[in-house]
């Protein structure tokens with residue numbers, strides 16, 4: 001694996017592979033890599049000749065300065081972790097990625113007016129600016145995104161469609177610890193005690209899925225809210241039962257082909273996000 005820090009070197013390296021007809025898979029990340037990222041990389045490895053992994057803590061997708069400052073960064077460990085699975089690791093500086101303040105504005109309509117989009121104004125615009133710039137530099141055949149950030153996945157699928165990009169967006173299943181906690185770079189910020197409490201999120205989602213057999217979506221949302229309200233360790237930011245394609249809340253499970261429960265909750269000053277597909 002070669003580590004590249006500049007856009008021009010990245011374009012040259014990828015260009016050489018593309019000239020030889022190689023298929024390129026891109027795995028965009030913000031580092032602090034874990035087994036969830038490795039799953040994205042392994043799937044990219046299986047489906048492409050060349051795998052490019054980008055590691056860049058993208059400042060313009062953070063709407064909270066403290067979250068940006070506290071975001072875990074372990075560049076040397078990250079490189080060692082993916083060394084055997086990737087061909088290129090792209091690690092640009094902020095100046096390299098944004099020589100001047102970015103001004104692109106994307107419109108995702110109703111997709112970004114709910115859940116993460118409503119709670120974190122400008123977040124998805126910042127995500128899509130960096131992702132689209134990476135797409136332009138790498139021109140991948142396929143790009144890999146985890147289902148944990150489900151709304152991000154849907155919004156990136158929308159971006160690719162609306163810009164008519166010839167990139168196959170490949171969703172990858174959530175990877176969980178043995179106790180059910182969805183792997184996330186932010187988990188590294190949990191205290192030992194909080195880490196023990198954290199599986200409550202997925203346990204609640206699993207029971208909620210069972211309860212969907214006899215509670216309608218609104219009743220189910222209320223049931224989830226009550227579980228979190230009764231647990232002093234958590235502050236629930238939102239729980240939503242949504243149409244998995246449009247991300248809009250539903251009144252009846254039968255109104256759409258696929259339904260997902262999305263939750264975001266605070267534990268120990270760390271914002272955790274998870275979801276479960278119920279249909």
Ligand code: PAF
Pocket residue numbers: 028029030056058061127130131149152
């Ligand atoms: O999911 C992430 O880690 C980030 O949002 C992404 C897609 C790498 C863009 O910075």
